[in-house]
Structure formats: C-alpha cells, structure tokens
Amino acid sequence: MNWAVSTYDSVFGYVSAHGAPLVDLLDPQPGERIIDLGCGTGTFTAEIAERGAEVLGVDGSAEMVAQATALHPGLSFAVGDAHEFTTSETFDAVASNAALHWMTRDPDAVIARVHAALRPGGRFVGELGGAGNCAELIVAMQTAWRVFGLGEPELPWYFPSPAEYATRLEDGGFTLRLLEHADRPSRMTEGPGGAADWVRAYAPRALADVPPELVEPLLERINELAAPALRRESGWVADYVRLRFAAVRKPDGAVPMPDVPTPPGPLL
Ligand SMILES: C[S@@+](CC[C@H](N)C(=O)[O-])C[C@H]1O[C@@H](n2cnc3c(N)ncnc32)[C@H](O)[C@@H]1O
Numbered sequence: 001m002n003w004a005v006s007t008y009d010s011v012f013g014y015v016s017a018h019g020a021p022l023v024d025l026l027d028p029q030p031g032e033r034i035i036d037l038g039c040g041t042g043t044f045t046a047e048i049a050e051r052g053a054e055v056l057g058v059d060g061s062a063e064m065v066a067q068a069t070a071l072h073p074g075l076s077f078a079v080g081d082a083h084e085f086t087t088s089e090t091f092d093a094v095a096s097n098a099a100l101h102w103m104t105r106d107p108d109a110v111i112a113r114v115h116a117a118l119r120p121g122g123r124f125v126g127e128l129g130g131a132g133n134c135a136e137l138i139v140a141m142q143t144a145w146r147v148f149g150l151g152e153p154e155l156p157w158y159f160p161s162p163a164e165y166a167t168r169l170e171d172g173g174f175t176l177r178l179l180e181h182a183d184r185p186s187r188m189t190e191g192p193g194g195a196a197d198w199v200r201a202y203a204p205r206a207l208a209d210v211p212p213e214l215v216e217p218l219l220e221r222i223n224e225l226a227a228p229a230l231r232r233e234s235g236w237v238a239d240y241v242r243l244r245f246a247a248v249r250k251p252d253g254a255v256p257m258p259d260v261p262t263p264p265g266p267l268l
Pocket residue numbers: 037038039040041042043044058059060061064080081082083096097098099102103104
C-alpha cells in the first residue's frame with residue numbers, strides 16, 4: 001500500500017490520538033495562530049512554537065505566566081481566566097493540556113470563550129482528566145478525611161465523562177472529530193512519598209482546612225489506604241484517566257449559541 005505519509009499522521013489522525021504527544025493531534029502548522037489555554041510554565045506552549053506556529057500562552061495564574069516568560073523569553077504569554085478571556089483577533093486553534101479540569105466554575109463558559117476566540121473551522125484540541133481520574137487517590141482522601149472526623153474534603157477538579165463533554169462541545173458550537181477516554185496509569189516519579197505527595201501537590205486548599213496537628217497523620221493514613229491499589233514494588237503509580245478530544249468550530253449560524261455572558265472588551 002502507498003500510504004499518504006504527509007496526511008496519515010496529521011490533523012486529528014487516529015494514529016496520533018492514542019498515547020502520542022498531544023501536539024501531534026493538534027498538528028500546528030507554520031504561521032498558524034494558536035492559544036495554549038492554561039499554559040502553566042509554558043512547556044506545551046514551547047512544543048507548539050517548535051512546529052513554527054505563532055503561539056500565545058494564557059493562564060489564570062500570574063505566577064505561572066511569570067515563570068513561563070522567564071523560561072521561554074521568546075514566546076508570548078498573558079494572564080487571563082479561561083472563563084472570561086476575549087481576543088481582538090481570531091485564532092486558528094486553541095489547545096489545552098492538563099488544565100481544563102481545573103477550570104471548574106463553568107465549563108460551558110470556557111467552551112464559549114474558546115469558540116469566540118476561534119475562526120470558523122478553527123480547532124479546539126485538548127486533554128484533561130476524565131471521569132474516574134484518580135479515583136483511588138480520591139477515595140483514599142475522602143476516607144481519611146472521614147476517619148479523622150473532618151467531613152468531606154473540597155475537591156478542586158472537574159472530571160467529565162466522554163458523553164458529558166461531547167454534549168458540552170456540540171452544544172457549544174463544535175463538531176467533535178475525535179474523543180478518547182483512556183486509563184493512563186502514571187509513575188509518580190516526582191512524588192516518592194506516594195499518595196501523600198500527590199495530595200500535597202494537587203489538593204493544597206483541602207489540606208489548608210485541616211488542623212495543623214492532623215496533617216501528617218492524615219497524610220500517613222491516605223498512604224495506607226491508597227497503597228494496596230497504587231503502590232508497586234517499583235514505586236507509586238497514579239491512577240490517571242485521560243479525556244482527549246479534537247473538535248472544530250462550526251460555521252457561524254450553524255447552531256444557536258448558549259446564553260453565556262460575554263465579557264466586555266478584548267483582554268488579549
Ligand atoms: C496542571 S497545570 C498544566 C499546565 C500546562 N498546560 C502543562 O501542560 O504543563 C494547570 C494550569 O491551569 C491553570 N488554570 C487553572 N484554572 C484556570 C483558569 N480558570 N483560567 C486559566 N488558567 C487556569 C493553572 O494556573 C495551571 O497553570
């Protein structure tokens with residue numbers, strides 16, 4: 001067979017979807033204008049820029065943007081909340097890695113802002129935690145909180161099912177081209193202290209509500225509870241479940257848009 005090599009592994013090709021770098025699914029083209037939403041310290045932004053695209057990293061945290069700017073002085077970054085950002089020009093694509101599940105206030109508002117930032121036909125490509133993400137870690141947390149008489153911890157994430165996120169994208173004016181919901185068990189190489197390190201890193205606000213004298217015993221109990229499922233001889237593994245999607249903005253007028261308030265004036 002004579003494969004069309006240039007298109008086989010390109011925009012939204014299934015081959016690129018499973019486990020391949022997200023940047024391959026995005027497939028940035030030289031000269032394209034792309035937003036990296038929830039860019040953090042700019043690692044993914046830089047990967048996009050390496051493909052020749054003109055990329056703007058946007059993040060809600062001024063500290064993250066400062067760090068991204070210091071690490072990647074040649075790239076553009078701006079502080080902006082994904083629920084509210086507006087742009088003065090339209091973009092060819094919006095990409096987002098490991099950030100959409102932190103944008104919990106109103107997922108439809110985020111999708112509406114992405115829609116408004118894109119030209120018709122523009123791509124929205126992302127990866128986020130999907131339903132069931134970190135289920136063992138979360139159950140260990142909730143159980144430990146209860147054991148210590150602390151009630152329910154406040155969890156800062158939104159892990160949608162594929163059906164739920166597909167509906168949100170379609171109702172928000174996108175045609176879904178690819179959606180994948182897959183287990184991705186991941187070694188906790190940066191958290192040798194296991195589930196306790198994970199809670200310290202990703203749920204600091206929940207920990208901040210815990211009386212100081214209970215923090216260490218609580219974290220120890222979390223490790224005991226999570227170990228049977230997540231500790232291997234070779235180290236701890238996080239039970240990540242990822243939702244990966246690629247969607248295209250429908251032409252104008254293709255769908256009535258949901259009633260999401262539009263912020264005044266361009267921010268970016
Ligand atoms: C886990 S980091 C991922 C960073 C980066 N995308 C990466 O791949 O390394 C999640 C990022 O989302 C940002 N974030 C969370 N909520 C946000 C919001 N409402 N608007 C914009 N950025 C947000 C956080 O500040 C953080 O930098």
